[in-house]
Amino acid sequence: MSKRALALLMLAPVLLAPFLLALTAPQAIAQTPPRTETRPMSQTIPMAADPAVAEKLADYDRTHTIEALKDAADAAALHDGEPTADAHARLANWIAILARFSRDLDSDFDPDHPPSMTIIPPGKFGSQYSPGVNPKDVKDPEMRAAYIEAIEKNRILLQNFGTNTKLHEAHEVILEHAANSIADAHQTLGLTNATADTMLATSPISASDRERLRSALK
């Protein structure tokens, strides 16, 4: 063995440490902590045909992270434009994704009325303070306690508003991808209106989403 090879062999543990870490735990870097909250899941929510899409949807059903839904849509659109894909499976994938929105979107959500990022202390004279005043600067103990409670409520309000906003926006984006992908399936893979109508008619997606996909076939 040459000196060069011997030196490399001796240095191997040092050189390889970061590679080993990356090889053994490639997911650890990119993962975000899953949300602990869970939502009830309908028994009729459809499964995706493509295992890659199904895996991402299972991830979404477990964590409810918007990224997982977007990842599922990425996987569903991966073979757009390729003549060898399965048109029936593609439509099934999009139906499975859009069914999650139908299940999880809050129909009462009003994106035009966002909450304030800070509030004033509650009570008749709470308005003497600026919104976001530090609780320690609120002299009245009762007002201070009520203010701390109100801050926490507003934090949850902001969080829910943010989550709903992201879900609505993801729906718009993914619906656009779905329509393009279905149009491609029609043109490239010969997906017929009759087949699509049959699948869509029984799908648990919203009427507007169903119509959007149908119009993509025209």
Place this chain on the structure above:
Amino acid sequence: MADALTDAHHKWIADTFGVDPTSYGDATSGPPSASSAGSIMDDLRYAATTAENFLGDVASDVKIGAEKLEQGAEGLIDKAGEKIADAVDTVKEKLGLETPPATAKPIGPITLSSQTEATAPGNRARTKLGVGERVTLTVNPGPGNWHASGAKLSAKSGSKITLTAPDRPGDVEVEVDVGGTKKTIKFTVIAPSEVHQVRVSTEHYTAAQIGIPTPLPNAGFHADIYLGPDDVNFSAVSFLEDEIGAKASGSWAAKNGEGHSPNKSALGCTNKVSAGLGTKTVAQDHCWSGYVPGLVLTDWTGQSTLVIPWHWSCGSGRGLIARVTQSVVTDKAGTTTISKAGASFTAALS
């Protein structure tokens, strides 16, 4: 040509990577793939040296300031991680663990197009992105094998994939290979550097409305918040104001040192972008002067100012957007003007 590998090398590779290099062919004379197993060692050493040099280069660029130092260090780790990940991919390919699928040689030229996921700003073919922004990349005819430096791809092969811009500003280059024909596209990624507000409602309370005998200066407004510039989309960005104390004088002197203790959790952005402003956030700002109970003056001149650092975050990236001044200025007659990030409201004493 690298030195021939011995059994000790084989054992080391097998122990380290969990594979038998001899199963990929005769390593001493070259495996079935294009490179020899000996060159794997060179690749490893080169990758390690590159990462080490890179660390040194970036460390010298770290700017003053605790936040920049922290971010520099975190960015350094991220970028070093990317280098290592690239090297790992290279090693996997050399070992045949992750060989890109063969793609058909295209007939005629190939086109590589990009379309931002966000519909705003209007130019969806733009190559300037906000941190964390997503872009659909399409190669036609496809499929192709994809590689990106400095960004995440949804898949390494396919016809239509999604690129997610990095968490920090920088440059990104993506290459697609269709049967040996290659195309590249470059992106520039930026972080928010501006805060703008647009007033949506105003506030002023008379003495009667407050329930006090004599009027007190006060003014306020609610405003939509935007993070600029307006030529990218910052929907992947969250923001947070810092805790800061007011500097007040004159009729507002009682507010001096009063803490501005904002929401503890970072708030997100929508995917809406307005020209001249930037990306709209998911929350409004409530700018309100408050008032000083019991004050009776003939000269109401006074001022209260908060200079609030606003920070952005996106994944592991974060930094200072700007220092935003919120000021309340009252003249002798008690007329009060409150302003912040381009929005303002003036109310007379009543």
